[in-house]
Amino acid sequence: MAAPEIKRARLPLAHTDAAGVIEGYASLFGVADDGRDIVMAGAFARSLARRGASGVKMLWQHDATEPIGVWTSIVEDTKGLKVAGRLDLSVARAREALSLIRGGAVDGLSIGFRAKNARTDKKSGLRRLLEIDLLEISVVTFPMQTLARISAVKKAPIQTGASRDAALLRLQMQQAALRFQHRLQSLQSNHL
Structure with missing residues (x-):
């Protein structure tokens, strides 16, 4: 079985709240990232149908030993992979992450996945990801896909x-x- 791949997306936060609830895009469709990959619309559909948001882990820096919260919603829309989640503030690393996000020291989202169906254009070298098995979405320091942005920070219900x-x-x-x-x-x- 192939090792999971990692794709990062920008997550700049101008504001945050004490509840640690975030919302934004973890990946954008049709946009080449720094690794020369392009995620195509519909690439996450089968994985999300099988796993749902609760089956995709929220990690710190792709470290499987450091879960920091839960994703409450993960959907594909016309723009990309829209996510909403809540940092678990009873976890020390999640509180640290929230502080770093507030301070602007950490501003990225990144997906960890296995490519199930991909095609590489020999001329351009770009790989089109047609089907992805999404394993996790992390809060990271260095994102790879620089155009995906957070759209809102909301209070917890x-x-x-x-x-x-x-x-x-x-x-x-x-x-x-x-x-x-x-x-x-x-x-x-x-x-x-």
Whole structure:
């Protein structure tokens, strides 16, 4: 089986919110990227029908050991692969990613995939990707496809009932862990 390939798309963020909800394009159709690949309209259709948004992972820098959130919507439209997702702010790396995105230090999206059907033009050297098995979409430092852009940063939906209670409990536990860590550091520095 072929190793997954990676394609990056620009994700400049002028604004963000505390909820970590992002929306934009991870890939544009008909546009050559820096790797001389062109993703064709419909290339993701079979993969998305099989996997859905929940089957495509949101990673940090293509590192499978660092999931940072979930994609809540991934669809092909006339422009490209439109995505919406939510960083999981109970994960330290996701909080770091949000901070870096806000500061403009990280501004890319990148797709990890396997090419199922591709044709290379011998004269131009461009490879047309006709069918892609989409595995993951990452937040990255260096994107390859420079024309795809984020279109909006939205607030997370208001949580109700059990989901709000679980989120509140998670935040309380995080705060307690931070307080314990600070106390422990204080005790260690007093004994040195």
